[in-house]
Amino acid sequence: MDIKKQYINGEWILSNSNQTREIMNPFNKEVVAVVTESDRTDAKAAIQAARDAFDHGEWPTMTSAERGAIVQKIAELILRDKEELAYLETLDTGKTLEESRWDMDDIAGVFQYYADIADKNGGEIIDSPIPNSESKVVYEPVGICGQITPWNYPLLQASWKLAPALVAGNTLIMKPSEITPLTTIKTFELMEEAGVPKGVINLVLGPGNTVGAELSENTDVDLISFTGGIETGKTIMRAATSNVKKVALELGGKNPNIIFADADFDIAVDQALNGVFFHAGQVCSAGTRVIVEESIHDEFVKALVDRVKNIKIGSGFDEDTEMGPLISKEHLQKVMDYVNKGIEEGATVAIGAKQPEDAALQDGFFYMPTILTDCTTDMSVVQNEGFGPVITIEKFSTEEEAIKLANDSIYGLSGGVWTKDIAKAERCVAKMRMGTVWINDFNIYFPHAPWGGYKQSGFGRELGKTGLEEYQEQKHILLNKQPEPSNWFGFSDKK
């Protein structure tokens, strides 16, 4: 098998360490690729290449329309190679091919969105209080950006960082998750084909505690943008103090989905399932905390269980499959421990809470879709991000109680409210401490709207105009057109 390489200063090269890593299909543990394993010296070389391209290259000073045209080309190439990219994403993550195809459309949409707004953010004229002067704000690139991404949405999360960083005129070094690098490698090939100049984009492959740590600690990096777990986020935040680099953190979630008795029952059931079981629950915004009004609780749980019984699990490449495997053996064990602890704490298993018995699934990291009832807010299974196909059900009887339960979390990424009473929904939304709240929908995101967390789900925003501003510095410039002396200093006769 050919070794897949890192991309530094416009060259596809092996790492200095000469180490490699096998990339595994989580459906059957088959080795699907071998990639070079970068080390700190590679990360340093990549940072130096990005620094040189920023300080001496044409990218930061090209017009934003020129950069936008290249980013537009990247969007076109992603659509051209959509099937190959979707295939690689499913091979590497286990998610269904259909989900990977949706992701690729979303990703092309992200590059397209930033290409479209590249030259629409030209700064601002300020009404200056100084006579005979002009005051304006211009936007400039931040500089050298380190970008670190997780394994659950490898290319989607990468696109949220790459596209705005590029149109803003930055240079960058990306480190994808070491277990899911395949679509990011392919996209670097496409960005090269689209004409991104040498040194502007650099790709290092390898573990977080060496390569990722170098990006966060290195004083030549001006900004670190991270998507991943809270504990890693805290480590990165501490490392970034080395040179007070700018930090953007997109961390985990433990997202409430409030179902009022007056919701459209069938749609709320359907969307509560969608809210959790896509990609086997390995979604930061999965609506795993389902909070149901007491009067419909039993009926709602029964309806969920009836549907869950029919969920087809299997290979992401099989057209009938609705849910694929978990990402790894370690992650499967983590999800099993998380559920077992919940049961020890008093949760009741309505369905699932085990691995499938089907002989065809024994080679993969599968876990049955699970519903736990009798859950209370003090249980670890309600408080911790399990990142698996697991719903916990809590009950409420008043609007205030629903909001209190929803907010009882260290996280604040997203949440949902289901009711036909829109005034009630809006009262709840106003009190819900989350970066995104859906009314009568769940897990909707698109390039035009900002995405990010309250509380320990992180800070900074990706997507939308704010997602571009994360990669820009604002410079205020004042031009005095008729300078005059102030005659303040050094006059012996001044009163």
Ligand SMILES: NC(=O)c1ccc[n+]([C@@H]2O[C@H](COP(=O)([O-])OP(=O)(O)OC[C@H]3O[C@@H](n4cnc5c(N)ncnc54)[C@H](O)[C@@H]3O)[C@@H](O)[C@H]2O)c1
């Ligand atoms: N908020 C969002 O938009 C969003 C989106 C996707 C995933 N997530 C979160 O990501 C998590 C799952 O992803 P994961 O398991 O890959 O997370 P993780 O924190 O284990 O790893 C994420 C990335 O950080 C790197 N890393 C690990 N240790 C590091 C260190 N010391 N320094 C620098 N980099 C380091 C990893 O190699 C990987 O590339 C979940 O918590 C999920 O909610 C959040």
Ligand SMILES: C[N+](C)(C)CC=O
């Ligand atoms: C942000 N999102 C929903 C695309 C992926 C979260 O894991």
